[in-house]
Amino acid sequence: MVTSKTLIFAHVPQGIPVAGKDVTVEARPVDTDATPPTGGFVARVLYASFDPYLRHRLVDAAGARDFPPFELGASIVNGVVVEVLRSGEDSGLSKDDVLVGMGPIAHYAIIGPQDAVTFQKVQNPFNLDLKLFLGPLGMPGLTAYSAFYEIARPKKGEKIFISAASGAVGQIVGQLAKREGLTAIGSVGSDAKLTILKEKLGFDEGFNYKKVDVLKELKRLAPNGIDIYYDNVGGKQLEAAITALKDFGRIVACGYASQYSVPHDKQYGVRNTGLVVGKRITWRGFTVFDDGFGNKYAAEHQQNVQKWIHDGSIRPLMSVTRGMDRAPEGLVGLFRGENIGKAVLDVWAKDA
Amino acid sequence: MVTSKTLIFAHVPQGIPVAGKDVTVEARPVDTDATPPTGGFVARVLYASFDPYLRHRLVDAAGARDFPPFELGASIVNGVVVEVLRSGEDSGLSKDDVLVGMGPIAHYAIIGPQDAVTFQKVQNPFNLDLKLFLGPLGMPGLTAYSAFYEIARPKKGEKIFISAASGAVGQIVGQLAKREGLTAIGSVGSDAKLTILKEKLGFDEGFNYKKVDVLKELKRLAPNGIDIYYDNVGGKQLEAAITALKDFGRIVACGYASQYSVPHDKQYGVRNTGLVVGKRITWRGFTVFDDGFGNKYAAEHQQNVQKWIHDGSIRPLMSVTRGMDRAPEGLVGLFRGENIGKAVLDVWAKDA
Numbered sequence: 001m002v003t004s005k006t007l008i009f010a011h012v013p014q015g016i017p018v019a020g021k022d023v024t025v026e027a028r029p030v031d032t033d034a035t036p037p038t039g040g041f042v043a044r045v046l047y048a049s050f051d052p053y054l055r056h057r058l059v060d061a062a063g064a065r066d067f068p069p070f071e072l073g074a075s076i077v078n079g080v081v082v083e084v085l086r087s088g089e090d091s092g093l094s095k096d097d098v099l100v101g102m103g104p105i106a107h108y109a110i111i112g113p114q115d116a117v118t119f120q121k122v123q124n125p126f127n128l129d130l131k132l133f134l135g136p137l138g139m140p141g142l143t144a145y146s147a148f149y150e151i152a153r154p155k156k157g158e159k160i161f162i163s164a165a166s167g168a169v170g171q172i173v174g175q176l177a178k179r180e181g182l183t184a185i186g187s188v189g190s191d192a193k194l195t196i197l198k199e200k201l202g203f204d205e206g207f208n209y210k211k212v213d214v215l216k217e218l219k220r221l222a223p224n225g226i227d228i229y230y231d232n233v234g235g236k237q238l239e240a241a242i243t244a245l246k247d248f249g250r251i252v253a254c255g256y257a258s259q260y261s262v263p264h265d266k267q268y269g270v271r272n273t274g275l276v277v278g279k280r281i282t283w284r285g286f287t288v289f290d291d292g293f294g295n296k297y298a299a300e301h302q303q304n305v306q307k308w309i310h311d312g313s314i315r316p317l318m319s320v321t322r323g324m325d326r327a328p329e330g331l332v333g334l335f336r337g338e339n340i341g342k343a344v345l346d347v348w349a350k351d352a
Numbered sequence: 353m354v355t356s357k358t359l360i361f362a363h364v365p366q367g368i369p370v371a372g373k374d375v376t377v378e379a380r381p382v383d384t385d386a387t388p389p390t391g392g393f394v395a396r397v398l399y400a401s402f403d404p405y406l407r408h409r410l411v412d413a414a415g416a417r418d419f420p421p422f423e424l425g426a427s428i429v430n431g432v433v434v435e436v437l438r439s440g441e442d443s444g445l446s447k448d449d450v451l452v453g454m455g456p457i458a459h460y461a462i463i464g465p466q467d468a469v470t471f472q473k474v475q476n477p478f479n480l481d482l483k484l485f486l487g488p489l490g491m492p493g494l495t496a497y498s499a500f501y502e503i504a505r506p507k508k509g510e511k512i513f514i515s516a517a518s519g520a521v522g523q524i525v526g527q528l529a530k531r532e533g534l535t536a537i538g539s540v541g542s543d544a545k546l547t548i549l550k551e552k553l554g555f556d557e558g559f560n561y562k563k564v565d566v567l568k569e570l571k572r573l574a575p576n577g578i579d580i581y582y583d584n585v586g587g588k589q590l591e592a593a594i595t596a597l598k599d600f601g602r603i604v605a606c607g608y609a610s611q612y613s614v615p616h617d618k619q620y621g622v623r624n625t626g627l628v629v630g631k632r633i634t635w636r637g638f639t640v641f642d643d644g645f646g647n648k649y650a651a652e653h654q655q656n657v658q659k660w661i662h663d664g665s666i667r668p669l670m671s672v673t674r675g676m677d678r679a680p681e682g683l684v685g686l687f688r689g690e691n692i693g694k695a696v697l698d699v700w701a702k703d704a
Contacts, residue, residue: 056630067630234626253633256626269621274586274608276637278408278419281605283635285628 004030005324006106007048007331009070012060015261016335019328022058023076030108036088039113046098048105049079049134050321050334050343051168052232055260075104076331079139081122081130082109091116098122100133105327107347123302126310135342136305136316140168143254143288145305146297148176151252151284152228156181159222161241164232165206166193166317168342169254172305173230174203175314182228185221187214187237189337196340200315215240225249233258235268242272245279253285261335317341322349356382357676358458359400359683361422364412367613368687371680374410375428382460388440391465398450400457401431401486402673402686402695403520404584407612427456428683431491433474433482434461443468450474452485457679459699475654478662487694488657488668492520495606495640497657498649500528503604503636504580508533511574513593516584517558518545518669520694521606524657525582526555527666534580537573539566539589541689548692552667567592577601585610587620594624597631605637613687669693674701 006028013022036042054076056067063069070076080103087093091113101119103109111119122133135141148154160177164170165186174197177184186197186206197206205221207214214237218226225246231238234256241251259267276283288294308314319339321330327345334343358380365374388394406428408419415421422428432455439445443465453471455461463471474485487493500506512529516522517538526549529536538549538558549558557573559566566589570578577598583590586608593603611619628635640646660666671691673682679697686695 234629238625253625253628255629259626265623267623267626269623270625271617271619271621273590273622273625274611274619276605276635277586277607278637278639280637280639280642281635282637283628283633285630285632285634287630287632290632 001029001031001033002108003027004106004108006104007076007324007327009058009072009074009076012063012072013058013261017055017058017332019332023328023331025324025327028106030106030110032085032108034110036086036091036110037112038089039091040088040111040116041084041091041093042086043082043084043099043103043109043111045080045082045103045106045109045347047081047131047134048327048345048347049138049140050331050339050345051078051140052255052257052260052334054078054331055335075106077102077104079134080105080109081133082119088113098124098130100138105345105347107324124306126306128306128309131318131320131344131346132309132316134344135168135318136172136309136314137302139288140342141172141305142294142298142301144169144172145176145301146288146293147252147254147286148173148230149297150293151282151286152230152250154180154182154228158227159183159185159225160228160230161185161187161218161222161226161244162230162232163187163209163237163241164255164257165203166197166201166340167232170230170232171201171317171341172314174201178202179308179313183222185218185226190340193340196317200317202315209237215243218244228252230254231256235259235270239268239270239272242270242275242281245275245281247279249279249281251281251283253283319343320349321345323347353381353383353385354460355379356458356460358456359428359676359679361410361424361426361428364415364424365410365613369407369410369684371684375680375683377676377679380458382458382462384437384460386462388438388443388462389464390441391443392440392463392468393436393443393445394438395434395436395451395455395461395463397432397434397455397458397461397699399433399483399486400679400697400699401490401492402683402691402697403430403492404607404609404612404686406430406683407687427458429454429456431486432457432461433485434471440465450476450482452490457697457699459676476658478658480658480661483670483672483696483698484661484668486696487520487670488524488661488666489654491640492694493524493657494646494650494653496521496524497528497653498640498645499604499606499638500525500582501649502645503634503638504582504602506532506534506580510579511535511537511577512580512582513537513539513570513574513578513596514582514584515539515561515589515593516607516609517555518549518553518692519584522582522584523553523669523693524666526553530554530556531660531665535574537570537578542692545692548669552669554667561589567595570596580604582606583608587611591620591622591624594622594627594633597627597633599631601631601633603633603635605635671695672701673697675699
């Protein structure tokens with residue numbers, strides 16, 4: 001029996017969640033010496049992912065939208081990298097296997113057979129940092145990759161606008177766009193992110209959406225319009241992008257983070273949806289779990305992006321929260337836009 | 353030289369155009385005995401089409417959106433059925449040929465070579481009413497047909513919601529949907545239209561959007577949601593439809609007539625575009641002139657819909673304005689939603 005600090009959904013938030021009130025850390029006992037369930041395993045959690053969509057799960061039943069709510073008082077479950085301590089019968093696993101899948105954000109986890117199916121062994125021929133398998137090489141990276149090719153259908157010479165451009169998905173979309181010969185314009189929420197966008201991530205242009213009129217800025221940076229809008233935020237930036245799109249433009253509807261903490265009937269009203277008709281816009285939502293997305297692109301995504309990270313042509317930007325005690329702040333900071341890059345928790349790190 | 357009454361764009365309207373002020377009829381001289389231009393022809397206009405998109409062309413340069421504005425003081429040009437009086441050299445036409453194309457709404461027209469390319473000879477093996485070649489067999493019918501198959505991708509057993517359901521496009525979409533084994537729900541703007549929708553056009557369900565809460569009505573008529581929304585009106589009905597759509601729903605963005613007379617920055621703000629993500633909605637605008645729409649479906653549309661009108665399995669609903677003197681009222685009535693069915697002008701009809 002060990003004590004396992006665990007990230008807990010403690011209270012239904014109003015607006016942006018509050019660390020220590022809505023999400024908390026509790027020490028809970030885990031019997032790591034018990035026989036693992038058949039088909040499951042006992043694991044030590046190494047890294048956990050913080051993702052914007054988690055906001056949808058920190059609700060009560062009445063507030064549930066795209067995802068099932070977490071149970072109050074229970075652990076918050078998300079993408080994790082784990083190492084196997086003890087493997088159950090018929091699990092096909094061995095001690096010290098490194099896996100990525102969906103598990104509790106905690107020091108230790110006992111994974112039953114139903115949850116075990118979400119886990120895959122990490123294939124890591126270049127010995128890349130394991131954190132990357134929650135970012136560019138994980139769900140956000142595959143999200144970026146699959147929708148970029150499946151919905152945006154990029155053509156050399158086109159212009160793409162990406163919101164939340166230094167985030168987990170946006171940073172990969174931008175770097176893929178540059179590889180394909182597109183002009184990449186990104187929006188971010190701070191000047192520090194803007195500097196990184198141009199200097200580290202290689203975007204051609206960018207702006208801090210809090211400091212400019214987004215539509216004017218898009219018209220200045222792309223006077224003839226944009227071909228693709230990769231939307232991670234919705235709201236006012238979406239409206240500006242619709243106006244900036246050229247005929248036959250594409251909108252990749254990946255997220256609407258600017259509205260996640262806003263009640264449904266108070267969300268930003270997009271006034272120019274009529275332009276979808278005249279501009280012949282294709283606007284499509286997806287999740288990486290849909291047929292034709294993750295499953296269609298997973299192999300080439302893994303092969304290409306591992307190689308491109310190894311050779312330095314894709315540069316990951318990670319925002320690391322150190323240690324379980326800081327997990328609530330790390331998660332809530334994500335909803336406030338405070339992280340720069342893909343947000344992950346280094347579960348066992350000690351304070352720097 | 354004859355006198356040809358002609359529909360004129362006389363004044364830029366504020367809101368809904370006013371007959372006799374913004375659109376007027378003027379008698380203008382046309383020299384029907386002059387030698388026609390090479391590649392062109394002189395014609396007698398038989399029928400003219402009134403279409404909602406004409407509102408976009410009754411603007412000044414500052415107000416122009418999806419279409420070029422008409423010239424103030426000049427004739428209003430739209431789909432017409434004509435008979436050839438005199439054919440120009442190299443036109444490939446003969447006297448008495450019946451054509452459909454884009455020409456002035458007037459008693460007579462002299463068509464130059466550039467405009468002549470928009471005209472085609474009417475192929476009419478079943479000797480159907482020529483007015484139908486401006487409706488179910490013309491641009492609105494092809495609009496309905498092409499986008500229904502290309503964007504909506506109907507599957508037997510699905511539910512489709514169609515706004516402006518008794519209109520030129522909606523009435524054909526609904527009847528095609530019934531042929532394909534779908535459940536068709538239509539919205540209209542009057543009780544008279546609602547009666548016709550169910551009794552003549554064969555829709556399964558319908559409602560007068562002015563008398564109900566559209567979202568509640570959709571939830572009542574389709575408790576498990578709709579699969580397809582064929583949008584002719586935008587605004588509040590669009591917003592309700594997005595909420596009513598099932599996962600992987602499709603929106604055919606054909607028009608947004610509820611907002612055509614509203615300035616851009618005052619149009620209805622759609623608050624639930626975030627649902628496009630979670631529901632994985634595909635939302636696509638088009639015009640019938642785009643590659644992959646009209647040209648892809650024109651032959652089968654003509655062949656099938658002529659046959660289905662002839663055998664009575666598609667029942668056209670036409671709203672006929674009689675005579676050039678009534679043309680301004682007929683056009684403006686369309687913008688007020690007063691017509692029942694596809695609006696056309698019978699250019700030479702005398703008062704009943």
